[in-house]
Amino acid sequence: MAEVKQKQIENPGCREFEANLAAYLEGDASPDVRTHAKQCPSCSFILEDLESIRAVAKDLPLDEAPSPRVWSNIRATLAAEGLFREQKPFWRRWIAAASLVPRTAPAAALAFALLLAVIMVFKGDIQRNGSRQPVLTPSAASVVPVGLSGVQTNLVRTVQDMEANYKAHESSLDPSAKQVYEAGLTSLNNSIQECLDSLQKQPHNMLVREYLMQAYAQKAEILASAMEYGSR
Amino acid sequence: MSLQKPAASAAATETQLITRAQRGDEEAFAALFEAHKRRVYSLCLRMLGNPTEAEDLTQEAFLQLFRKIATFRGESAFSTWLHRLAVNVVLMHLRKKGLNQISLDETENSQGEPIKRDYGDDDRRLVGSIDRIGLNRAISELPPGYRTVFILHDVEGYEHNEIAEIMNCSIGNSKSQLHKARLKLREWFQQHQIQFGRSSPARVAREPKEGE
Ligand SMILES: [Zn+2]
Numbered sequence: 001m002a003e004v005k006q007k008q009i010e011n012p013g014c015r016e017f018e019a020n021l022a023a024y025l026e027g028d029a030s031p032d033v034r035t036h037a038k039q040c041p042s043c044s045f046i047l048e049d050l051e052s053i054r055a056v057a058k059d060l061p062l063d064e065a066p067s068p069r070v071w072s073n074i075r076a077t078l079a080a081e082g083l084f085r086e087q088k089p090f091w092r093r094w095i096a097a098a099s100l101v102p103r104t105a106p107a108a109a110l111a112f113a114l115l116l117a118v119i120m121v122f123k124g125d126i127q128r129n130g131s132r133q134p135v136l137t138p139s140a141a142s143v144v145p146v147g148l149s150g151v152q153t154n155l156v157r158t159v160q161d162m163e164a165n166y167k168a169h170e171s172s173l174d175p176s177a178k179q180v181y182e183a184g185l186t187s188l189n190n191s192i193q194e195c196l197d198s199l200q201k202q203p204h205n206m207l208v209r210e211y212l213m214q215a216y217a218q219k220a221e222i223l224a225s226a227m228e229y230g231s232r
Numbered sequence: 233m234s235l236q237k238p239a240a241s242a243a244a245t246e247t248q249l250i251t252r253a254q255r256g257d258e259e260a261f262a263a264l265f266e267a268h269k270r271r272v273y274s275l276c277l278r279m280l281g282n283p284t285e286a287e288d289l290t291q292e293a294f295l296q297l298f299r300k301i302a303t304f305r306g307e308s309a310f311s312t313w314l315h316r317l318a319v320n321v322v323l324m325h326l327r328k329k330g331l332n333q334i335s336l337d338e339t340e341n342s343q344g345e346p347i348k349r350d351y352g353d354d355d356r357r358l359v360g361s362i363d364r365i366g367l368n369r370a371i372s373e374l375p376p377g378y379r380t381v382f383i384l385h386d387v388e389g390y391e392h393n394e395i396a397e398i399m400n401c402s403i404g405n406s407k408s409q410l411h412k413a414r415l416k417l418r419e420w421f422q423q424h425q426i427q428f429g430r431s432s433p434a435r436v437a438r439e440p441k442e443g444e
Contacts, residue, residue, distance in 0.1 A: 018347055022411035042349050049418045052362045057386035060364055066273040066287045071265055074294050083298060085256025
């Protein structure tokens with residue numbers, strides 16, 4: 001193993017250099033330090049090294065971001081403390097947090113089209129296997145699939161609450177409007193059911209999971225729209 | 233959306249966000265968190281060296297900030313305010329663990345200690361090998377008191393009078409602690425060069441990596 005040879009400083013100039021170095025680096029010392037370093041390689045290395053450390057430190061990159069749990073904890077705490085006085089509709093918060101629904105309408109439409117396309121594919125697959133149960137009971141949609149993140153689970157629960165709310169008030173809806181909402185909800189419930197079926201067979205299929213969450217998000221949009229309409 | 237001077241419009245946006253947060257707009261809180269989370273987290277992580285602790289304290293700093301946001305009147309820049317708050321949160325935490333105190337004894341005793349030198353080896357300059365990755369590691373291995381002063385001064389850009397106030401020590405103390413921290417960092421590079429670099433002069437000449 002190599003060892004660092006260390007000696008006491010022999011040159012008085014070096015001793016003075018060391019004594020003044022800290023102050024020099026702070027910018028408030030005599031130029032003796034620089035002058036000595038010019039004649040003394042050993043001291044000049046020290047000076048260069050320390051200046052380099054200072055320069056690199058100024059320029060250190062930021063670390064990666066903290067994990068999403070930090071914001072979700074902050075959010076939950078602030079909400080519990082009542083700091084959010086101006087709130088977005090609660091269902092929209094979950095959707096935003098789940099980052100599932102693109103904000104702009106054309107993108108949302110595209111996502112929905114993609115969803116439908118995938119569901120068609122699954123449908124074919126499922127029909128070939130003949131294992132699908134076509135009966136969709138209201139409780140089928142109230143299952144929270146396993147393996148979801150906290151935010152996703154919240155979205156699913158939120159949609160369930162919204163649906164219960166909708167059911168409680170659907171009689172007050174204008175019949176023609178109700179028909180439109182029902183059609184949309186039925187189609188989405190079917191999509192959700194098919195995704196759930198697929199997930200039972202392939203629990204780790206992330207694509208199916210993503211489409212499932214998109215279907216929930218779409219459902220939240222429809223239910224929210226129905227509730228807004230109903231409250232007019 | 234108009235395209236104006238980015239700095240001015242960014243500041244205007246931040247002022248708007250603060251006003252909205254003061255009204256209790258959740259999205260504004262979220263946007264302020266997004267804008268500053270990296271810097272606060274980096275500070276915490278560097279000072280603590282532990283990602284879980286760093287996240288906990290990032291959370292604590294933002295919570296304290298958001299609870300007080302109604303009192304923010306713009307006397308200082310928002311980021312300065314937040315940053316100072318984060319530093320205090322971290323120091324409080326270190327203090328609880330008994331870690332951040334600057335030791336006065338140590339400061340006085342080691343005042344005259346000579347700097348480690350390697351005589352007779354002309355290639356022992358480190359300049360080329362002092363890079364960001366190494367420095368990050370070296371900082372994480374500094375004793376806590378040195379680490380705090382070094383991070384506050386050389387990384388975060390605080391002045392010694394501010395550090396003295398934050399750390400409750402004298403300005404001279406802050407200065408000598410900083411100098412010793414830098415020397416310790418240099419020793420770290422010396423040791424790692426001995427371990428890995430002595431037989432490969434290319435390493436000595438290597439430039440720090442850019443753009444990371
Ligand atoms: Zn010298």
